[in-house]
Amino acid sequence: MTLYVGRLPERVRRRRARWAVASAVVVVCVAVVGLVHTLGSAATPGPTPTAAQGLSPELEQRFAAAQAAAELAGVPLTLTSGWRSAAEQQAIVDDAVERYGSIEEARRWVLPPESSAHVQGTAIDVGPTEGALWLGEHGFELGLCRTYANEIWHFELLAEGADACPELHADSSSGW
Template identity: 40%
Template sequence: MPKSWFRPKSSLSSLSSADGVVPDGVTVFDDEVPAVVNLDPDLLDALRRAATAAADDGVEFYVNSGWRSPRYQNQLLREAVFAHGSQDEAARWVATAATSPHVSGDAADIGHSDAAKWLSGHGAHYGLCQIYRNEPWHFELRTRAIGRRCPPMYANPTQDPRMQQ
C-alpha cells in the first residue's frame, strides 16, 4: 500500500516489531524479525528460494510488511479510513484483522519495485502470486501455480471473496 497516504510513523509509535512493524532494510532471510519468522513456513520457504534465484539477477527481496498482529492491522485500517474518508474506500487497500492474510501470516509485501517486478515475472515457478492489481508488492502462496501460472488477479481486496466475512 502506498505509504504516502499514512500519517507519519509516529502515529504507529505504540506498535513495535513484536506487532509486525518492519524496520527498514529487512530481507526475507532475517530470522530475528517477527514479521518474517511468523510468516507461514511454506510461504517463507518459497520467498527464500525465489530470493536466492533473484539474487543471481542482482535483485534483493526486502520485506516491507509480512506477518502483522491484529492490533497492527486494526491501526492500519484506522489510518486508511482517516486517509480515504470512509470504510468502503479504505477496504480497497486494507483488510480487517479478521480477514487479512497478513494477520494469518499468509502474505508478504515485497520491495523494492525491482523485486516486485521480478517476482511478478518469476513468482509462479515458486507458487508466489500477486493477488491484487492495485498492490503490485503483495504476494501470497498459491502452490497450484507451480509449473503453470498464477490465477487471475482481483482488482483490489474488495473483489476478493475472502474479504467478505
C-alpha cells in the first residue's frame, strides 16, 4: 500500500473526482429507477415483457446505475439480452447444439431453462465489447458480477452481503 504524505498526485485526485461524480449519478439513477418501478407496479399488466422488463427489480436498478456510470466514463453499455421465457431459452439450447455439433460443447455456452438465470430474470448480457470489459472491471462496485470466464458479456447480481464477486466458472457446463 502506498502512503502519501501531503497532497495526492493530480491523476489520483482527478480519478477520485470522476468517481465521486459517477457515484452521485448512480445514486440518482437508482432512485429514479426505483421510483419508476414503484409507480409502474401499480399499473395494470401490459403486453409480454421485453428483456429489460422481465428483470428482477434489483437487477434492473443496478444495470441502470451501471449504464449511467459507464456513460460518465465515456463507455457505451447496452443490454443485449436479459429476461427470457423458458421457450426462448430452450430454443437457444437447441440452436447451440446445432451450432456446436454436440450437447457437450453447447453446455459450455448455454444452460437449460430450468437452470438459466436469464429465465429467472437475474442475469443480463451486455455489449458492446468495450462496455462488457468496462463492466467486468467496475461491476463489483455496482453490484454486478461476471459469472463465466468464457462469456465477458454475462453478468448476475452480487449476492447480498458479499464482499467480492464469486470466482468465475470456466463456462456454464457446471450448471447442467
